[in-house]
Structures are given as C-alpha cells and as structure tokens.
Amino acid sequence: MPKDGRPSTYRKNYGPEHMRRAYDMWKEEGVAVYRAAQLCGVPVETLRNRTKGLCEPYITKSGRRPLMTSSEEEAFVAHVTQVAACGYGYMRRELAGLAGDTAFFLNTRETSAPVNDKWVFKFLNRWPNMKMVTARGSPVVRASCATRKTLNNYYKELLGILQKYDLLEKPHRIFAVDETHISSKHIPPKMAAPRGQPKLMTGRQKTDTVINCVSAAGQL
Incomplete structure (x- = not known):
C-alpha cells in the first residue's frame, strides 16, 4: 500500500492477456524476463516465478489452486x-x-x-468461443446432424475409441444401456351420466420404468 494510505492499483494495470504475452515473449522469442515484463507492463518477479515453474504461466489472480491448469x-x-x-x-x-x-x-x-x-x-x-445455446427439437437436430461431415466425424471418433480400447473385434464387450418411462395414460372414453354430474375418473395414471441393456453382439 502506498504511503498516502490509498490502496495500490498496480495489480489492476495488467490482465491475463498481458501476462500471456510476456510469458510467450520469454519462452518463444527469447526475450529476457526483465525486458518482457517492461514491454508488457507486468511485475518482473511475478513473471520470473512463472518462468521458474513456481505457478501456472497465465494465472494472474491470487487464491487457491484452480480446478484445471x-x-x-x-x-x-x-x-x-x-x-x-x-x-x-x-x-x-x-x-x-x-x-x-x-x-x-x-x-x-x-x-x-x-x-x-x-x-x-x-x-x-x-473461452469466448464457447457459449450456451438453445437446443432445438429432436426432428430438427436429427435432420441437421444427418450430414456427411457430421456422420464422418461421428464414425471417425467411434473407430478411434474402438481401436484405442481393443474392442474392434469384441462386440460382446460393448453395451448400451437405456432407461425408458412407459406411461399408461390414455384418452378417457365417453361415459353415460346425468347432466350436471361431476366429471368422472377412469383411474390414476401409472408409469413404469424399463431399463434395457444389450451388447453389440445382440445379447440382452
């Protein structure tokens, strides 16, 4: 804190982009730590700690360790x-x-x-390129995903996974599990009753849950 008692704003004068640039200048361009810190406006010792591997290169905030590097x-x-x-x-x-x-x-x-x-x-x-988007209805999604490019990407990833875990010739070790809710709700039939009679009920709705598991070899 400065002598006049006001909080310092030095830490606020740089952000992640400045630290990233300074670190990249030192690592990729061979610029000295002191020179890179001066050019990018970041503290010398803060940058030096990152070049020594004492903390993550692009983190500029103090506090507990982040979830991921x-x-x-x-x-x-x-x-x-x-x-x-x-x-x-x-x-x-x-x-x-x-x-x-x-x-x-x-x-x-x-x-x-x-x-x-x-x-x-x-x-x-x-990550500005990532955002939450509104999902579309299933028919629209199925139609948009049934393109040659999307299908090629899907089967390319599937082939890579099968090869990685040695499952290409072992369909009996590949399983799919699905949980389905079956409702007994139906359209009530018309019933004979005097005028003014309160609405009749045909019974409470019942929902059953079915869990299916099947292997790629067809085993249930």
Missing part, C-alpha cells in the same frame, strides 16, 4: 467442442458435472460433485 482446461474445451461436432452437447448441469469429475480425476478436488454455476460462467468468459 491452462493446458488441462484447453483439453477440456477440445473435448466439449469435439462432442458438439458429433451432434451432441452438454447442458449447463452436465457441463458442471463433467468439470467436477475432471477435477476429481486430476486430484484438485476431494469430491466429484458438480461445480457451481459461478465456475461455469467464468469458464465461458475465459
């Missing part, structure tokens, strides 16, 4: 983008759950519970 979050974005290219997508709650599972796998969280909405919104701000 910049490279891990970049891979996370690539996965979401890849899934969307195959005609699928994650809702906000699913995205939060995926982030929680990823952080738990990376040992940055003690639980795999979904992250909160605040993390999701900040994640979208960090």
